[in-house]
Each structure stands twice: as C-alpha cells, then as structure tokens.
Amino acid sequence: METGGLGKIYRDGEVIVRQGEAGDCMFVIQAGEVEVFREDGKQREVRLAVLREKDFFGEMALFDREVRSATVRALAEARVLTVDRKSFLRRVHEDPSLAFRVVEQMSHRIRELDAELTRLKTGN
Amino acid sequence: MPNSTPAGENNGGELKLDDGSRVAVIGGAPAGSFFSYFLLQTAQRIGLDLQVDIYEPRDFSLAAPQGCNMCGGIVSESLVQSLMVEGIEMPPNVVQRGIDSYVLHMAEGSVRIDTPLHEKRIAAVHRGNGPRGAKEHEWRSFDGYLLELAAGKGARVARERVDGVAWRDGKPQIKTRGGLSQPYDLLAVGTGVNSGALKIFEELGLGYQAPQTAKTYIRELYLGREMIEKHLGSSMHVFLLNMPRLEFAALIPKGDYVTLVLLGEIDAALVETFLAAPAVSRCLPADWRAVKEFCHCSPKINIQSAVQPFADRIVFIGDSGATRLYKDGIGAAYRTSKAAALTAVFDGVSSEAFRRRYWPVCRNISTDNALGKLIFLVTRHIQRWPHDRRAVLRMVSKEQQGNGQRRMSMVLWDIFTGSAPYKDILLRTLRPAFLARVMWFVATDFWIKMNGGSHGNGRVGQDIP
Numbered sequence: 001m002e003t004g005g006l007g008k009i010y011r012d013g014e015v016i017v018r019q020g021e022a023g024d025c026m027f028v029i030q031a032g033e034v035e036v037f038r039e040d041g042k043q044r045e046v047r048l049a050v051l052r053e054k055d056f057f058g059e060m061a062l063f064d065r066e067v068r069s070a071t072v073r074a075l076a077e078a079r080v081l082t083v084d085r086k087s088f089l090r091r092v093h094e095d096p097s098l099a100f101r102v103v104e105q106m107s108h109r110i111r112e113l114d115a116e117l118t119r120l121k122t123g124n
Numbered sequence: 125m126p127n128s129t130p131a132g133e134n135n136g137g138e139l140k141l142d143d144g145s146r147v148a149v150i151g152g153a154p155a156g157s158f159f160s161y162f163l164l165q166t167a168q169r170i171g172l173d174l175q176v177d178i179y180e181p182r183d184f185s186l187a188a189p190q191g192c193n194m195c196g197g198i199v200s201e202s203l204v205q206s207l208m209v210e211g212i213e214m215p216p217n218v219v220q221r222g223i224d225s226y227v228l229h230m231a232e233g234s235v236r237i238d239t240p241l242h243e244k245r246i247a248a249v250h251r252g253n254g255p256r257g258a259k260e261h262e263w264r265s266f267d268g269y270l271l272e273l274a275a276g277k278g279a280r281v282a283r284e285r286v287d288g289v290a291w292r293d294g295k296p297q298i299k300t301r302g303g304l305s306q307p308y309d310l311l312a313v314g315t316g317v318n319s320g321a322l323k324i325f326e327e328l329g330l331g332y333q334a335p336q337t338a339k340t341y342i343r344e345l346y347l348g349r350e351m352i353e354k355h356l357g358s359s360m361h362v363f364l365l366n367m368p369r370l371e372f373a374a375l376i377p378k379g380d381y382v383t384l385v386l387l388g389e390i391d392a393a394l395v396e397t398f399l400a401a402p403a404v405s406r407c408l409p410a411d412w413r414a415v416k417e418f419c420h421c422s423p424k425i426n427i428q429s430a431v432q433p434f435a436d437r438i439v440f441i442g443d444s445g446a447t448r449l450y451k452d453g454i455g456a457a458y459r460t461s462k463a464a465a466l467t468a469v470f471d472g473v474s475s476e477a478f479r480r481r482y483w484p485v486c487r488n489i490s491t492d493n494a495l496g497k498l499i500f501l502v503t504r505h506i507q508r509w510p511h512d513r514r515a516v517l518r519m520v521s522k523e524q525q526g527n528g529q530r531r532m533s534m535v536l537w538d539i540f541t542g543s544a545p546y547k548d549i550l551l552r553t554l555r556p557a558f559l560a561r562v563m564w565f566v567a568t569d570f571w572i573k574m575n576g577g578s579h580g581n582g583r584v585g586q587d588i589p
Contacts, residue, residue: 003349003358003379004219004263006204008243028208054211082241083205087543091206094485095462097166101211 007081010074019071023061025082032078139474145309152180155314155442157270158461164277181285184268192252194423196385199247201543203455219247220378225359229403255344255419310473316443330435336428341390343420345382429490434478446486449493451542496546515565
C-alpha cells in the first residue's frame with residue numbers, strides 16, 4: 001500500500017481539464033501519462049501530445065484568463081498535482097526565477113510548433 | 125597567517141563570484157542543500173563554474189538521533205507546489221504520507237477540513253531515516269534526499285564537523301579536525317538553531333546575533349500502517365485544547381509512525397495528560413499503549429529572526445537567519461536559501477549585495493511573523509473560551525457540509541498548513557462579512573446556552589474519525 005503519493009489519481013480516460021472551461025491552475029504529472037487533444041468544430045478529436053511524469057500542462061491559465069485551449073485526460077491511471085495561480089504568482093513576485101522552468105517548457109513547445117508548422121507548409 | 129576576525133581584511137577587490145570561486149556551506153539540512161542546489165543550478169545556467177563544499181557530519185541514512193534534524197516533518201502545500209514548478213520531485217519513497225485534510229479537535233468536538241481539490245498536496249516526511257528502533261527503512265530521509273540532489277548538481281559533501289572559522293585576507297576558512305581549509309569566496313551558514321555553531325559567528329564581530337528560540341516537544345508513536353490508515357487516515361490532526369501550558373498540538377501520520385508535536389511549556393506530565401485527553405485518545409486505537417523506549421526530543425525553534433544575518437562573504441540561511449513562526453520552516457529555508465544563492469550569483473557576496481537583495485526576503489518573513497503572533501494570540505483566546513470554540517466548530521462544520529464560501533475553513537487551513545502569509549490570513553479575518561458571521565455563530569451559542577439549550581450529546585461538528 002503506497003501512502004506517499006501526492007496529488008489526485010485520475011482513472012483511465014478521466015478528463016482532468018476540458019477545452020473551453022475556465023481555469024486558474026496548472027498541473028504537474030506525478031506518475032502516469034496524459035493525452036492532450038483539441039476538438040474541432042465537427043466534434044473530432046485531434047491529439048496534440050502525450051505528456052509524462054514531471055511534465056506540466058494548463059500553464060497558460062497562470063498567465064492569462066482565457067479558457068482552456070485543449071482537453072487533457074488520463075491514459076491509464078495518472079497521478080496529477082495542481083499548482084494554484086495565486087500561490088504561483090505570489091512566489092514569482094518574490095522570486096521571478098521560479099517561472100524559469102515554465103518559460104523553458106513553453107519555449108520547448110514553441111520550437112515543436114515551429115517544426116510542425118514547417119512540416120505542414122512544406123508537406124514533408 | 126589566518127586572522128581570527130574578518131574586520132578590515134577585505135582585499136579591496138569586488139566581492140563577487142567568478143569562474144573557479146569556492147563556496148563553503150555549513151550544514152547539509154534543507155537550507156544548506158537548497159542553497160547549494162540553486163547556487164549551482166543558477167551558475168550553470170549562466171556558464172559560471174563554482175566549487176561548492178557542504179560540511180555535514182551527520183549521516184541521514186541512519187535512524188534517529190544520528191541522522192535526524194528534529195522536526196515535525198511537514199512539507200507545506202505551498203512548498204510542494206514550488207518544488208514541482210522547480211522540477212524537484214517528491215518521490216513516494218521520501219514522502220511517507222500525502223496529506224489531504226486537517227482534522228481540528230477541541231474538547232467540544234472535531235471537524236475535518238479538506239484540501240480545496242481533495243488532493244494530497246502536503247507531504248509528511250521523516251527528516252532522518254526514521255525514529256530510534258525503527259526496524260524497516262522503507263522510506264528515505266527527506267534531508268538525505270535533498271543533500272543527494274545538491275550533490276547531483278556538483279556539490280561536494282564533506283563529512284566533517286566544523287569546529288571554527290578563521291579569516292585570511294578577508295576570506296573565510298573552515299576549521300575541522302582535519303585542519304584548516306583553503307580560503308573560500310563565500311560561506312553560507314545553515315546550521316539551524318539546535319547546534320552550538322552559531323556561537324562561533326556571534327563572537328566574530330560581524331554584528332550577527334543568533335535567533336531567539338523556544339522549545340518544542342516531538343515524539344514518535346508506533347501504530348503500524350494499517351492502524352494509521354484506520355484511525356488517522358491521510359489527515360493531520362490538530363488539537364486546540366484548553367490545557368495549561370499547552371499552546372498547540374498535532375498528530376502527523378507518517379508511514380508506520382505518527383509524529384506528535386507539542387508547543388508550549390512541555391514536560392513529561394503534560395505529555396501524558398495530553399495523550400490521555402478524550403479528544404486525543406479518540407484518534408488512537410483503544411488498545412494503544414506507549415512503549416517504554418520511544419524516540420523523542422525537545423528541539424528549539426526560531427521564534428525571532430537573527431540580527432544582521434549577512435556580512436561580506438558570509439550569509440545565514442534557513443533557521444540560522446529567518447524562518448516562519450511555528451509553520452513551514454522548510455518552506456522558509458527554501459525561500460531564504462534560494463534568495464541568498466541568487467544574490468551571490470547575480471549581485472555579489474558583499475554585505476551591501478545581501479542587504480539589497482537577500483535581506484528583503486528575511487524582513488518580509490519577520491514582518492509577517494509579527495502578524496502571525498497576533499493570529500496565534502487570537503487562536504489561544506479561542507482555545508480558552510468554550511463559546512468561541514463551539515462557534516468555530518459549528519461554522520467550519522456548516523461550511524464543509526454546504527457549497528457556499530468556506531471562509532473560516534480556509535482561514536484555519538492556512539493557519540495550520542502555513543500555506544499563506546499571515547498578513548493574507550489576517551486581512552481575510554478582518555473582512556466585515558467574516559467578522560459578522562463569526563459574531564453570529566458566537567451569539568447563537570450564547571443564546572442557546574442562556575435559554576438552557578444543549579448541543580445534543582454535547583459535541584459539535586462531525587463525528588471523526
């Protein structure tokens with residue numbers, strides 16, 4: 001019996017955040033995997049990414065007040081911990097370097113998007 | 125020849141860290157490990173090559189007291205979140221139990237306060253490798269884990285006790301049984317307040333005065349995992365009992381043990397009285413009896429920050445400098461250590477640099493503690509007055525059962541978890557809506573009593589556990 005796991009357990013297929021909903025926190029994956037997908041206008045799901053332990057998602061909600069841009073659900077069982085916007089911003093106010101890793105991951109995602117955009121435009 | 129004091133011995137050069145600079149850290153508990161970790165991480169990000177030596181004689185892989193740092197062992201909600209953002213994992217073999225709720229116990233009853241999203245966001249850990257007599261070591265020491273993280277960043281761990289500090293050309297040197305070290309460009313002191321080492325620094329003429337302290341009492345109760353699950357669950361149990369000389373008490377469930385933490389003027393008789401109180405015995409198995417040999421200690425805690433916790437080429441971090449009053453000491457170690465590390469890398473290691481960049485973090489903690497003292501004064505008042513106790517219990521109980529605003533629940537949650545600054549908590553309690561609601565519940569309690577009414581079985585709140 002494991003007693004030391006932090007966060008909340010989501011079962012296989014359980015939705016953690018839903019596209020279009022308001023959000024005020026980001027999530028850090030403690031164990032397991034989650035898939036990120038968007039629904040297009042015809043209710044089709046387009047998978048954007050599979051995220052693993054130590055990855056985070058929902059970070060845009062920390063910086064803007066837009067609705068969630070994608071749906072995230074657990075693949076098999078996943079344990080996920082939330083980081084509140086208020087706590088995060090309070091800490092960043094005292095220590096701006098705390099945002100470094102979030103910015104680093106966002107930068108990494110922009111690179112991936114650039115590569116994907118190039119692939120789509122060139123058809124390669 | 126080394127000089128015994130640093131006064132007037134600066135070499136006149138700019139006090140900053142360069143490639144090849146040497147940094148000594150005294151103490152490998154969270155403050156020292158966090159400082160080393162963030163110093164090296166930040167230096168590596170900007171391509172600065174530093175040598176960091178951590179002086180820590182204790183072996184955290186040993187059971188207490190040889191490997192223990194004498195602490196309740198709670199990693200607060202806010203620190204857990206910060207560590208996650210930093211990319212510092214809290215593995216299940218270090219976290220003995222994820223805490224998802226608090227249960228507040230008073231003589232009149234008990235009430236549970238859940239985390240906002242019903243998730244385990246507080247970590248109960250053992251600072252060393254378990255209590256004296258622990259047979260199985262399924263979990264690792266939290267302090268040992270952090271020290272390994274610092275070593276993983278490149279810090280060298282010297283298993284030596286520091287006997288003194290000398291100065292040579294304005295640079296500190298470490299005296300150990302092995303002799304005198306080469307001069308360092310910076311010395312970070314994270315010894316905590318339970319070693320005699322801080323006296324060394326008070327006598328150096330730096331203007332440093334060690335923090336004022338109070339004593340606490342910590343005891344490990346063996347229950348076994350199944351019994352803990354059954355009787356305490358994943359809740360931290362907090363007691364506000366009207367007992368003379370007892371300020372605050374908590375039972376923190378871990379893996380196989382429960383850590384009892386008492387604040388106040390604690391002696392053996394008070395511990396036994398506390399354990400025999402109905403509100404406490406309700407949390408423990410009916411047949412539970414204390415074993416004759418148990419692990420306990422009476423460590424000091426910092427209740428008033430140090431004076432002048434920095435000078436040229438020296439900075440005091442964690443408990444040796446400033447920490448939060450009664451709560452979230454590990455969180456304060458993280459904040460002060462990281463602030464000191466960032467100052468050293470980006471602003472230099474002069475007294476002036478620490479005054480500009482590091483001191484504001486310590487001062488914020490100290491100022492907030494002053495407001496914390498006010499909050500704990502009110503808590504003590506509630507502890508002593510039955511009308512107030514019943515009003516608080518009923519208010520929280522109603523909030524937990526309904527879907528409305530959880531004002532009192534969140535105030536108590538933040539007081540007990542140390543998740544929010546005391547200023548934030550105080551401001552929330554001064555809102556007219558909150559005060560009006562508290563007065564309503566107190567007045568209701570008076571009215572019931574004056575009209576000869578009762579509270580059913582005399583207990584208020586929920587039947588817990």
